[in-house]
Amino acid sequence: METLKKIFKNKDLMKKLGFTLLAFAVFKMLTYITVPLINTESLTSLFDSSGFLGIVNSISGNALKNYSIIALGISPYITASIIVQMLQMDIVPALKEWSLEGEAGRQKISRLTRYLAIGLAFVQALAMTFAFDASRDNLFQLFVSDWANQRNLWFLVYFYIAVVLTAGTAFMIWLADQITLKGIGNGSSMLIVGGIIMSLPGTITSLIQYYITDPNGALQTVYSGQGQLSGYILFGVSILSFIVVLVGVTYMQVAVRKIPIQYANRPASAKFKGKQESNIPLKINTAGVIPVIFASIILSLPNTVFSYINLGDGASRWLNQIFSYSQPIGFLLYIVLIFIFTFFYTFIIIKPEQMAENLSKQNAYIPGVRPGYETESYITKTLFRITVIGALYLAVIASLPIITSMALGHSYAQIGGTSLLIIVGVALETSKQIQTDTQEKTYTGFMR
Known part of the structure; x- marks a missing residue:
């Protein structure tokens, strides 16, 4: 109780909590905005059983199941961070040197991690869309009826959806940074927890x-x-x-x-x-x-x-x-x-x-x-x-x-x-x- 009283008396902390809750509200709203051309009803059967898809969907706050514009969430950035961290173990000498350069080196590593995250998001979006589409009985059943027969435009359709999903990941990385700067806790971790709580x-x-x-x-x-x-x-x-x-x-x-x-x-x-x-x-x-x-x-x-x-x-x-x-x-x-x-x-x-x-x-x-x-x-x-x-x-x-x-x-x-x-x-x-x-x-x- 004493801690709660201190929280409500601390105006700066209340502002941080308010900003974090506002970020969660934006996150939740975006999970309902479906990627254009996608028929989400065709994906329902893939999430009936748990497993890796269940874990990813839980972390994304059901954004993956809805195939929203933030379906990939913050996961490409987490993956990129782990890859860069592993490469610093004397695998890539330049990264090892950056890690010893203090703040300037950390900024270089952070910039590299973001570029890698965007690249991974685009590749992952292409692979995921193709995999979900290929899991249907007939190709292009993943898409709405107006586009289901446009097989001659398949590359443009996949490319367009991958760009939208990549932009969603870029926005989530930016939102995580804002939570870290103006909110409570680490932004990436808070978004992951927020997604899980939303799915509970x-x-x-x-x-x-x-x-x-x-x-x-x-x-x-x-x-x-x-x-x-x-x-x-x-x-x-x-x-x-x-x-x-x-x-x-x-x-x-x-x-x-x-x-x-x-x-x-x-x-x-x-x-x-x-x-x-x-x-x-x-x-x-x-x-x-x-x-x-x-x-x-x-x-x-x-x-x-x-x-x-x-x-x-x-x-x-x-x-x-x-x-x-x-x-x-x-x-x-x-x-x-x-x-x-x-x-x-x-x-x-x-x-x-x-x-x-x-x-x-x-x-x-x-x-x-x-x-x-x-x-x-x-x-x-x-x-x-x-x-x-x-x-x-x-x-x-x-x-x-x-x-x-x-x-x-x-x-x-x-x-x-x-x-x-x-x-x-x-x-x-x-x-x-x-x-x-x-x-x-x-x-x-x-x-x-």
Whole structure:
């Protein structure tokens, strides 16, 4: 309550909150503006089941399902950021040099990331439009009837739609920048969370319709003879599992492993009573939600590509066994990919060699560990151990909704774990910024 009072008393913070809400309203409005020439009713069947499309649609606030002008959302910029970040690992020397040039280097990297994001958006828009159109029984069924027979203009139609979607992504990047400058939190993260929150009411409505208001639905097929009471019970179980996952995600997102450090030029008598010792906090889930998204992308690509090639029923069943979440082999492959990407991305973000070098420059050391190679080895082993826990945590969070979906007979909860990871992570960071902004800037002096 005290924090809420401080928020309402802080005029600057209220302006930031108001601007952020206004940006969300603009975002929501744009999700209803469909790309010209597109027949959105032809896309409904593609989103009936969850998976990678469900994750992307959730992040976009249902903009993808509506095929709106911002259907791609901010995702091309996120992808470009990850690519540029990976290329800075001594893969491209120029990018490595830019990362060490301070503010000027960051501006160069930011500009390159935006150009790459626009290029990726255009390519992704072309590929997505062709893929959605090719998934229809007949080519051009994706488009409205006036253009369905204009096969001789197919290149211009695809090019036009790609330009519109790319412009939508450019606007979303600009809107994210405005939120970062004038609003609350990181703009890109806030737009992703905003999209997920916008899609949650639809998920809850689907669950209510599935279990409670549709007596002739699939519930009677899976749980025949159990009546309306079973619907309420299963709906309650779904909501309870959602809450349990939310609590677990919140706890794990703030969990850290602290490595104590001491400074050679700081005498032991300098430790004042009540003061915390210096340490290096390593988050248990350093990689965040990136490994789950990458694993979903890799697992969905083969089925997406081969769905446009007539391989026969036998080959299609074989591919489904390997690359489907609901099949044992596909599920196991999904978990393995999450582990691989968790370790890969964690050691991209945290570099033990650089940390050991920085400690040496600051005349700091880990008690009982020699500076240099032994410090690097100690940090690497510690990071490896906590990453195992983090990978297990991500695997559980990603697999629980899948298991729940199969057990309860619906597929609406498949993206729940991924969505909650994003929401909780951004919410914690935003709350820290709000607490910082609401702190009274008063100084009591040295003598009190």
